[in-house]
Amino acid sequence: MVMNQNNAVTRRTFFRTAGAVGAAVATSGLLNVPLTLAEEAAAPAVDVDALVAKQMGAGAIAMEKVQLDIPATAENAALVRMPVVIDHPMEANNFIQSVALFIDNNPNPFIAQFDLTPESGKAAIEFRARMAKSSKVRVVAKSNTGKLYGLVKEIQVAAGGCAG
Numbered sequence: 001m002v003m004n005q006n007n008a009v010t011r012r013t014f015f016r017t018a019g020a021v022g023a024a025v026a027t028s029g030l031l032n033v034p035l036t037l038a039e040e041a042a043a044p045a046v047d048v049d050a051l052v053a054k055q056m057g058a059g060a061i062a063m064e065k066v067q068l069d070i071p072a073t074a075e076n077a078a079l080v081r082m083p084v085v086i087d088h089p090m091e092a093n094n095f096i097q098s099v100a101l102f103i104d105n106n107p108n109p110f111i112a113q114f115d116l117t118p119e120s121g122k123a124a125i126e127f128r129a130r131m132a133k134s135s136k137v138r139v140v141a142k143s144n145t146g147k148l149y150g151l152v153k154e155i156q157v158a159a160g161g162c163a164g
Contacts, residue, residue, distance in 0.1 A: 048102055048109050048138065055100050055110060056140045059148055066139050066151035077157040079128045086123035086141045086149060090116070096123035097144045105135035131157050 052061075067085045074080040088096050100113040114125050123141065131137075134157045140150045 046109050048104050048136075051110055052100070052102060052138065052140055055113060056098070056142050056148060057146060059146070061140060061148040061150040063150055063152070065149045066141055068137065068139050068151055068153050070137075070153070070155065072154070073156045073158055074131060075158050077131045077133075080131050080155070081126070082129050082137075083126040084124065084139050088123050088141070088143065088149070090118050090120055090123060092118050093144070095120075095144050096141050096149075099123065099125060099139065099141045101129065102138040102140070103129065103131055103135050104138070106130075106132045131155065133157055 053059075065087045067087070069083045069085070070081060082101065084099060084101070086096050086099065088094075090096065095118045096116050098113055098115045101111040102109045103111055111129050112127065116123060135155060136152050137155050138150065138152050140148060142148055
């Protein structure tokens with residue numbers, strides 16, 4: 001580096017040196033480069049069933065009581081509306097304790113978990129999620145007694161945001 005007379009680095013010299021260091025790091029392969037489509041396809045798939053068991057607890061999931069009111073084709077993959085209703089009482093000793101959402105084909109399938117109390121009044125939530133591509137969407141609800149309820153729905157993502 002070139003120093004001026006009072007031993008301070010000039011802006012031009014600093015940016016020239018920083019650019020050279022950045023170029024050296026980029027060409028050395030030390031940066032985390034995104035996967036190509038072939039590498040992504042070859043990457044090991046996430047075991048969503050194991051992920052569900054880890055997040056919500058192991059056990060049989062009764063495919064009942066859960067409703068996910070979304071169309072079979074999502075027109076905008078960046079903002080897929082997810083209204084979830086669980087037809088279950090919300091009483092002090094019998095209530096839905098948590099609700100989790102999983103999207104199988106997303107890079108990270110575990111999307112969200114919501115914890116509820118009897119004071120919630122109704123086991124209903126609504127939010128928006130991003131979908132990487134067409135996928136199964138899984139909703140799993142856990143009661144305070146440990147019983148699991150669920151729903152699996154296949155959602156197609158419209159290419160280019162145009163359903164048709």
